[in-house]
Amino acid sequence: MYACLHGPGNLPLLVECARGFSPHIEENPPDSAIFDARGLEALHGPPAALAAEIERRVGVKVNIAIAPNPDAALHAARGIAGITVIETGKEAAALARLPVNLLSAAFHNSEVAESLHLWGIRTFGEFAKLPPLGVAARLGDEGVELQRLARGEGYRRLRPIEDPLEFEAELELEYPVDLLEPLAFVMARLLKEICERLAARALATNEIRLNLTLENAPVHATSLKLPVPMLDQKAFLRMLQLDLSGRPPVEPVVKVHMAAEPVKPRRMQQGLFMPSSPEPEKLELTVARVRHLVGAGRVGSPEILNTHRPDGFAMRAFAPDVLRGSVGVSSVAAAPELPRLCLRRFRPPRYAQVLVVNRQPVRVMSPSVSGRVAMAKGPWRTSGEWWRDDRWNRDEWDVALDSGGVYRIYQENDSGRWFVEGSYD
Amino acid sequence: MGAAILQLRSELQARFDAPFGIAKRSEQRHLATGIEAIDRLIGGGVPCGTLTEICGAESSGRTALMFALLSESTRRGECCAWIDAAGVFDPTSAAEVGADLERVLWVDCGGNAEHALKSADLLIQAGGFGLVVLDLADTPARDARRISLASWFRLRHAAERTGAALVAVERETHARSCSALRIGMKRKQPVWVGKLLRGLALRAESDKHYRVQTAEFVAVR
Numbered sequence: 001m002y003a004c005l006h007g008p009g010n011l012p013l014l015v016e017c018a019r020g021f022s023p024h025i026e027e028n029p030p031d032s033a034i035f036d037a038r039g040l041e042a043l044h045g046p047p048a049a050l051a052a053e054i055e056r057r058v059g060v061k062v063n064i065a066i067a068p069n070p071d072a073a074l075h076a077a078r079g080i081a082g083i084t085v086i087e088t089g090k091e092a093a094a095l096a097r098l099p100v101n102l103l104s105a106a107f108h109n110s111e112v113a114e115s116l117h118l119w120g121i122r123t124f125g126e127f128a129k130l131p132p133l134g135v136a137a138r139l140g141d142e143g144v145e146l147q148r149l150a151r152g153e154g155y156r157r158l159r160p161i162e163d164p165l166e167f168e169a170e171l172e173l174e175y176p177v178d179l180l181e182p183l184a185f186v187m188a189r190l191l192k193e194i195c196e197r198l199a200a201r202a203l204a205t206n207e208i209r210l211n212l213t214l215e216n217a218p219v220h221a222t223s224l225k226l227p228v229p230m231l232d233q234k235a236f237l238r239m240l241q242l243d244l245s246g247r248p249p250v251e252p253v254v255k256v257h258m259a260a261e262p263v264k265p266r267r268m269q270q271g272l273f274m275p276s277s278p279e280p281e282k283l284e285l286t287v288a289r290v291r292h293l294v295g296a297g298r299v300g301s302p303e304i305l306n307t308h309r310p311d312g313f314a315m316r317a318f319a320p321d322v323l324r325g326s327v328g329v330s331s332v333a334a335a336p337e338l339p340r341l342c343l344r345r346f347r348p349p350r351y352a353q354v355l356v357v358n359r360q361p362v363r364v365m366s367p368s369v370s371g372r373v374a375m376a377k378g379p380w381r382t383s384g385e386w387w388r389d390d391r392w393n394r395d396e397w398d399v400a401l402d403s404g405g406v407y408r409i410y411q412e413n414d415s416g417r418w419f420v421e422g423s424y425d
Numbered sequence: 426m427g428a429a430i431l432q433l434r435s436e437l438q439a440r441f442d443a444p445f446g447i448a449k450r451s452e453q454r455h456l457a458t459g460i461e462a463i464d465r466l467i468g469g470g471v472p473c474g475t476l477t478e479i480c481g482a483e484s485s486g487r488t489a490l491m492f493a494l495l496s497e498s499t500r501r502g503e504c505c506a507w508i509d510a511a512g513v514f515d516p517t518s519a520a521e522v523g524a525d526l527e528r529v530l531w532v533d534c535g536g537n538a539e540h541a542l543k544s545a546d547l548l549i550q551a552g553g554f555g556l557v558v559l560d561l562a563d564t565p566a567r568d569a570r571r572i573s574l575a576s577w578f579r580l581r582h583a584a585e586r587t588g589a590a591l592v593a594v595e596r597e598t599h600a601r602s603c604s605a606l607r608i609g610m611k612r613k614q615p616v617w618v619g620k621l622l623r624g625l626a627l628r629a630e631s632d633k634h635y636r637v638q639t640a641e642f643v644a645v646r
Contacts, residue, residue: 278553286551298533302516341644342518398622405483425488
């Protein structure tokens with residue numbers, strides 16, 4: 001059975017009322033909503049009782065029709081005032097007195113309407129009584145389809161409206177909250193609501209946005225970007241707490257708004273003989289804790305940038321392929337045959353005073369690296385990005401000090417200052 | 426007295442499996458460094474599930490050895506964490522050695538040894554990392570000495586539980602009895618060819634089982 005609610009100018013109200021009965025709702029603009037009422041007998045009793053319950057819940061005067069198919073319910077609701085219940089097999093009789101112009105929106109613009117008007121057909125009953133072969137010969141497929149509707153026969157499925165995939169929740173607080181602990185309770189409630197809605201649709205999220213409306217300050221916005229889709233309410237809450245404790249709101253909070261970006265959940269099948277990798281949910285929380293400890297931008301995977309700039313790298317979120325769900329061994333180039341000498345890079349480079357004799361550095365003096373130069377090789381000039389403020393232009397030297405350490409030092413050609421860039425180790 | 430001990434023993438045996446037996450240690454996994462001389466010296470590689478110390482002065486090859494280990498581990502598919510107390514990790518050098526940087530979680534502690542220790546604890550407790558490196562080589566000696574033996578023991582215990590190879594890189598040994606293996610690195614001499622620094626001749630010492638063994642290799646640029 002299908003139930004249709006018809007009330008001019010009340011479509012949002014009708015849809016909202018229909019949601020209380022079924023998730024499968026079809027909107028028929030401008031003023032009708034149909035929902036699937038099959039299986040509601042056990043809950044509300046016979047169709048007449050269901051119709052009475054709908055009338056009670058909707059609260060305003062509307063037409064309600066319950067019929068075996070969506071089209072019959074729609075036509076009955078549009079044409080008959082009050083409550084109409086049509087039993088199976090009695091659709092044609094119930095709809096017989098309805099004016100033929102109720103048939104469908106397409107009907108008004110078609111030649112079929114004009115033909116029926118000229119033939120003197122005014123009601124569903126008169127149209128239904130016409131011989132089908134004659135209707136097919138004179139009005140074609142469209143006429144046959146409309147005659148079937150006039151008889152109350154319908155085989156089509158409901159076209160349910162799709163809810164927009166928005167996972168948001170907000171709460172206006174009764175009084176401003178200035179402590180993080182009571183705020184955590186509010187966030188936990190909103191997260192629970194969002195996570196349940198995501199779980200109901202078999203989705204996860206890779207981004208959570210939190211907007212805190214403050215009493216006398218602009219909105220405090222923060223975003224939690226995850227390298228892999230997750231749906232762990234407790235982990236989200238802890239990460240948001242860590243984020244807020246590192247950067248707390250400057251004023252008491254009066255409203256909390258939270259939104260999650262829906263994505264398909266991570267599906268991972270690891271190889272039996274692959275090394276184990278950290279659990280993404282646990283790792284994300286651990287990384288958030290470490291980030292809170294050492295500061296943002298200091299934790300992640302380094303990515304070498306496509307530049308000749310010394311120390312050109314960017315810190316990315318740690319998300320190895322094994323966590324994202326792809327299985328396989330690393331695809332980097334083969335390791336060198338011989339052990340490689342590596343640099344330990346001082347950040348920032350250490351300012352030094354260098355004594356130069358015959359264009360060769362002979363002594364390095366800085367707070368941490370100091371000594372007579374036993375051997376120096378260079379200079380190697382490097383420069384780049386001259387059009388930028390942070391351009392570089394310098395002469396590099398490899399020096400071995402008499403203390404035993406081997407260092408890379410350089411002189412900035414613009415300023416003439418010397419620095420120790422790092423030690424070879 | 427003897428009867429009391431026997432009674433105590435029988436009560437403990439009823440509650441625990443083998444209170445007086447010698448627990449058998451499962452066969453230990455090793456992470457190869459890829460440097461043949463070093464792997465031969467330490468019996469196949471750095472042991473997993475325990476703490477290893479790599480000590481040495483500046484330019485003694487500690488980083489060359491660790492980057493080789495990092496490269497081998499990431500190439501085998503392990504996820505690795507590098508806790509860098511002084512913020513001296515050079516991604517370019519690591520990439521040149523062949524490390525898959527996507528599998529390296531780098532924590533730059535900006536010179537704070539306490540943060541480094543806490544980060545190492547958090548990461549090793551999280552589990553799933555095959556190799557966790559705690560780089561204290563550029564940490565001032567007074568800060569490194571402040572790390573208590575209890576902290577080292579806690580880290581070692583966490584490594585045992587998660588099966589990760591925990592490696593501490595230092596100037597001198599600090600973990601003492603908490604480390605299962607200590608590799609001492611020494612520089613012999615830099616190798617100069619023409620106007621180029623071609624490498625460093627290095628020497629590694631392992632005092633495993635109170636027997637000092639050495640290996641020599643050259644790290645080239």
